[in-house]
Amino acid sequence: MTAQTVDTAVPAKEKARRPTAWQLLMNNKLAAAGFYVISAIVLIALLSPILPLPDPNATAPADRLKPIFSEGHLLGTDQLGRDLLARLIWGTRVSLLVGVSASLIAAFFGSLIGLVAGYAGGRSDNLIMRGIDMLMAFPYILLALAIVAALGPGLLNALYAIAIVNIPFFARNVRGITLGLSRREFVDAARLSGKSHVAIVLTEILPNVLPIIVITMSTTVGWMILETAGLSFLGLGAQPPQADLGSMLGQGRSLLFTNPMVSIIPGIMVFLIVMSINLLGDGVRDALDPRLRAGALSRPMAVTRIDRRSVPEPAKGDDDAALVVAELETSFETTRGPEPAVKGISFHVRKGECLGLIGESGSGKSVTALSLLGLVASPPGVITNGSARIEGRGVLGLSESEISSFRGGKVSYVFQDPLTTLHPLFTIGDQVAEAVRAHQPASRSDAYAKAVELLKTVRIPDPEARASAYPHELSGGQRQRVGIAMALANDPDIIIADEPTTALDVTVQAEILRLLQVLREERGLALLFITHDFGVVAEICDRVAVMRFGEIVEAGDTATVLGNPQHDYTKRLIACVPKPGQGRAFLDAVRKLPARDKGARRT
Amino acid sequence: MAAYIAKRLLAAIPVLLGLSVIVFLIMAMIPGDPATAILGSYATPENVEKLNRDLGLDKSLPQQYLIWLGNIVQGDFGRSYALNRPVLDEVLERFSATLILAGTALILCTVFGLLAGIVSAVRQFGWTDRIVTFFVLIGISIPSFFLGLLLILFFAVQLRWFPASGMFAIYGGGDLPDLLYHLVLPATTLAAVATGVVARLTRTSMLEVLRQDYIRTARAKGLSERKVIYVHALKAAMVSVVPVIGLQAGFVLGGAVYIETVFQWPGIGAMLVKAISTRDLLLVQGGVLFVAAAYVFVNLVADVIQSMLDPRLKT
Numbered sequence: 020m021t022a023q024t025v026d027t028a029v030p031a032k033e034k035a036r037r038p039t040a041w042q043l044l045m046n047n048k049l050a051a052a053g054f055y056v057i058s059a060i061v062l063i064a065l066l067s068p069i070l071p072l073p074d075p076n077a078t079a080p081a082d083r084l085k086p087i088f089s090e091g092h093l094l095g096t097d098q099l100g101r102d103l104l105a106r107l108i109w110g111t112r113v114s115l116l117v118g119v120s121a122s123l124i125a126a127f128f129g130s131l132i133g134l135v136a137g138y139a140g141g142r143s144d145n146l147i148m149r150g151i152d153m154l155m156a157f158p159y160i161l162l163a164l165a166i167v168a169a170l171g172p173g174l175l176n177a178l179y180a181i182a183i184v185n186i187p188f189f190a191r192n193v194r195g196i197t198l199g200l201s202r203r204e205f206v207d208a209a210r211l212s213g214k215s216h217v218a219i220v221l222t223e224i225l226p227n228v229l230p231i232i233v234i235t236m237s238t239t240v241g242w243m244i245l246e247t248a249g250l251s252f253l254g255l256g257a258q259p260p261q262a263d264l265g266s267m268l269g270q271g272r273s274l275l276f277t278n279p280m281v282s283i284i285p286g287i288m289v290f291l292i293v294m295s296i297n298l299l300g301d302g303v304r305d306a307l308d309p310r311l312r313a314g315a316l317s318r319p320m321a322v323t324r325i326d327r328r329s330v331p332e333p334a335k336g337d338d339d340a341a342l343v344v345a346e347l348e349t350s351f352e353t354t355r356g357p358e359p360a361v362k363g364i365s366f367h368v369r370k371g372e373c374l375g376l377i378g379e380s381g382s383g384k385s386v387t388a389l390s391l392l393g394l395v396a397s398p399p400g401v402i403t404n405g406s407a408r409i410e411g412r413g414v415l416g417l418s419e420s421e422i423s424s425f426r427g428g429k430v431s432y433v434f435q436d437p438l439t440t441l442h443p444l445f446t447i448g449d450q451v452a453e454a455v456r457a458h459q460p461a462s463r464s465d466a467y468a469k470a471v472e473l474l475k476t477v478r479i480p481d482p483e484a485r486a487s488a489y490p491h492e493l494s495g496g497q498r499q500r501v502g503i504a505m506a507l508a509n510d511p512d513i514i515i516a517d518e519p520t521t522a523l524d525v526t527v528q529a530e531i532l533r534l535l536q537v538l539r540e541e542r543g544l545a546l547l548f549i550t551h552d553f554g555v556v557a558e559i560c561d562r563v564a565v566m567r568f569g570e571i572v573e574a575g576d577t578a579t580v581l582g583n584p585q586h587d588y589t590k591r592l593i594a595c596v597p598k599p600g601q602g603r604a605f606l607d608a609v610r611k612l613p614a615r616d617k618g619a620r621r622t
Numbered sequence: 623m624a625a626y627i628a629k630r631l632l633a634a635i636p637v638l639l640g641l642s643v644i645v646f647l648i649m650a651m652i653p654g655d656p657a658t659a660i661l662g663s664y665a666t667p668e669n670v671e672k673l674n675r676d677l678g679l680d681k682s683l684p685q686q687y688l689i690w691l692g693n694i695v696q697g698d699f700g701r702s703y704a705l706n707r708p709v710l711d712e713v714l715e716r717f718s719a720t721l722i723l724a725g726t727a728l729i730l731c732t733v734f735g736l737l738a739g740i741v742s743a744v745r746q747f748g749w750t751d752r753i754v755t756f757f758v759l760i761g762i763s764i765p766s767f768f769l770g771l772l773l774i775l776f777f778a779v780q781l782r783w784f785p786a787s788g789m790f791a792i793y794g795g796g797d798l799p800d801l802l803y804h805l806v807l808p809a810t811t812l813a814a815v816a817t818g819v820v821a822r823l824t825r826t827s828m829l830e831v832l833r834q835d836y837i838r839t840a841r842a843k844g845l846s847e848r849k850v851i852y853v854h855a856l857k858a859a860m861v862s863v864v865p866v867i868g869l870q871a872g873f874v875l876g877g878a879v880y881i882e883t884v885f886q887w888p889g890i891g892a893m894l895v896k897a898i899s900t901r902d903l904l905l906v907q908g909g910v911l912f913v914a915a916a917y918v919f920v921n922l923v924a925d926v927i928q929s930m931l932d933p934r935l936k937t
Binding site: 149150152153154156157158159160161162164165166167168169170171172241245248249252253254255268272275276279282283286289290293294297298317318319321389392394396419420423424425426427428431432434436439440441442443444445453454457458489491502505508 | 637640641643644645648649651652743744746747759760762763764765766767768771772774775779828829832833834835836837838839840841842843844845846847850854857858861871872873875876877879880883884894895897898899901903906907910913914917918921931932933934
């Protein structure tokens with residue numbers, strides 16, 4: 020992942036068009052460096068017949084073992100008095116030729132096998148891939164050795180051996196893609212139009228598979244050069260007087276203690292070739308596969324970065340509320356600079372009260388919720404303005420450990436889609452117990468007992484047994500209950516529920532909502548409830564705030580807003596709750612509202 | 623768990639059979655007549671024919687395979703004609719030396735690869751990350767046999783810290799400290815590439831896992847960042863790292879061929895190279911089968927560990 024350390028941010032002036040793969044490659048400094056180094060080496064190797072070099076095989080016993088920088092022998096001479104520079108360049112030529120040929124052979128046969136297996140599918144696919152898996156069950160170098168053992172030592176045999184052991188990599192990669200492609204509509208269309216199988220594979224599938232072949236080649240050719248050099252080093256590849264870098268290294272080894280340069284020089288060359296190819300290969304892969312684009316994977320920090328223009332005081336009369344948010348603005352860093360997703364919103368939630376935050380996907384409601392305790396992934400998130408106060412204490416800008424004591428303590432979250440929000444590799448009992456132990460000085464067994472208790476509270480049947488289940492063994496509704504149990508672990512004052520029922524079916528949804536209501540009444544906690552469904556708001560919220568494009572467009576008592584919506588957008592959202600017998604009128608009511616602003620981002 | 627392990631063991635049998643078929647076929651591909659190769663080109667036709675019959679070469683290929691497999695199952699790998707002793711004895715003796723070397727290298731690459739990968743993911747884009755990335759790049763690009771030579775030059779010839787070759791001192795050696803002393807350079811060399819690969823993959827997996835929703839949940843619970851990274855993220859990342867460590871076992875076992883040659887380590891790799899140049903094919907065959915079987919076994923262990931980490935795989 021070397022390439023990821025490189026800043027590949029596209030210069031601002033190029034924002035209008037997407038950079039080509041080549042530009043991406045050259046923007047990656049390491050890949051560009053690799054490209055220049057390998058190009059120079061290849062060029063010199065190609066030009067070796069016309070360069071003014073002495074004959075690499077001309078022995079001169081009088082001139083044996085001259086040191087480097089000797090007159091007439093820039094890199095010195097070997098034990099037979101042969102010029103090392105000439106041998107190095109000619110050896111590089113042989114090594115490159117063998118490596119590239121092996122890679123082409125492996126790519127050709129491997130891709131062929133992959134295409135046939137993937138296109139044929141079914142039993143022939145199964146049979147072929149089993150054979151390929153068998154080959155891969157060998158340690159790579161060992162298989163090459165066995166083949167060389169059978170064919171006998173020699174450069175050409177080493178080439179075949181290296182090519183053969185690399186075939187499985189191509190076959191596997193190409194087969195995977197082909198299998199997917201051959202089920203696609205355009206392939207069906209070609210079949211129906213009467214094209215032959217060969218024509219379909221060559222004209223429809225192959226062009227789509229080429230990038231994978233190129234990526235696989237660019238990542239394996241370095242290995243192939245390395246491995247052929249290795250076989251030659253062992254004396255199983257190039258045989259004298261022919262020399263490649265590996266055999267030069269191998270023969271120089273006997274002089275290691277007296278004249279180390281004879282083996283170090285070819286060693287450095289192999290290293291340079293392989294490293295530059297690796298760098299270039301990483302770059303090619305990143306450029307062709309945008310998912311792996313350098314920098315795309317960056318680690319979110321423990322707390323969202325904060326860079327506020329101002330820290331506003333709460334409005335009068337809000338002082339006693341459980342949660343007060345003032346002029347909150349959260350942005351995401353993009354190549355065009357920070358773009359706000361939440362644009363200066365203010366609201367409060369009192370003890371025992373439920374505030375509904377409603378809006379469609381991308382309106383900024385989840386980002387709002389996550390911002391309160393710095394849980395917005397950062398990078399790219401930044402809190403650019405505003406304040407959030409919990410029981411009178413500003414929480415934005417607290418240190419990591421202080422904010423951690425709020426998280427899951429006074430304030431807890433219930434997330435949407437508990438399949439991805441629960442850790443798949445820990446039992447639910449352990450996960451709930453961990454939440455307990457994060458804020459209470461409880462022993463492991465006490466915490467676990469408390470966890471079982473909590474699972475009972477959220478009405479998970481047979482909690483003792485269920486506690487040792489993993490998330491994937493539970494139903495969606497049960498997983499959501501686990502999420503709620505985790506949120507209740509430390510008797511929070513505030514629960515922030517981010518679409519806790521969206522992933523559930525209607526009956527389960529009703530149960531979860533009832534559960535939240537009961538808990539709120541029993542424990543007097545403040546509930547910030549995020550949803551896109553006015554039906555849910557009507558059922559449980561005292562007040563509601565409507566969000567659109569990162570702003571609150573309307574707020575008030577649920578009954579008032581529902582009964583007499585002021586903003587067009589609110590009216591539409593209300594209309595989205597279908598009523599029986601409404602018919603066509605429903606479709607008219609939910610017709611697209613003209614966008615006032617350019618597209619909002621996903622939350 | 624026991625049922626799962628039993629299932630995996632059963633599944634390994636066809637793989638082992640497949641390996642034996644491939645090894646058998648490669649050896650059957652050998653051009654020329656083995657009897658002539660053994661007896662030399664001046665052998666009488668009668669002697670060649672007799673030897674062919676003795677070796678079972680007058681039978682069909684599948685018959686030959688079955689006889690050959692039957693012998694191997696009974697522990698009869700044939701005789702090495704160059705060493706004039708049973709292949710099995712020689713292979714077993716050599717194999718223990720290779721296991722010591724490769725096992726140490728595997729442990730080194732796991733420990734250092736994981737550490738480097740985690741550190742560089744946690745300090746992403748920081749100096750530690752850059753330094754790790756730099757060494758990883760060198761590690762995966764440098765030919766291991768060249769690295770071995772460099773280490774010998776520097777640590778054995780220049781500094782005289784470690785011996786340049788062998789497994790034990792010729793005089794007065796043979797105990798564990800002596801073995802470890804001789805093990806340092808070859809094991810480090812052998813582990814270098816694998817460490818790079820493991821570090822790279824650990825870094826990527828950690829970064830990928832740290833973006834998952836359940837990591838946000840862990841933070842939302844108020845867990846310390848240490849717990850989030852070293853318990854929640856690491857466990858999830860290990861699921862994809864463990865099989866790669868299994869693959870490194872193959873790399874380390876195969877790479878032993880170079881390292882044992884460079885450091886004159888009396889293992890199976892050095893034996894193979896020698897056997898190939900003396901055309902001692904039964905020895906090659908036995909050695910290859912043994913190492914390949916060991917590799918299958920290591921991957922089986924990796925599979926089991928992975929399923930212990932991830933309960934979703936245990937079905």
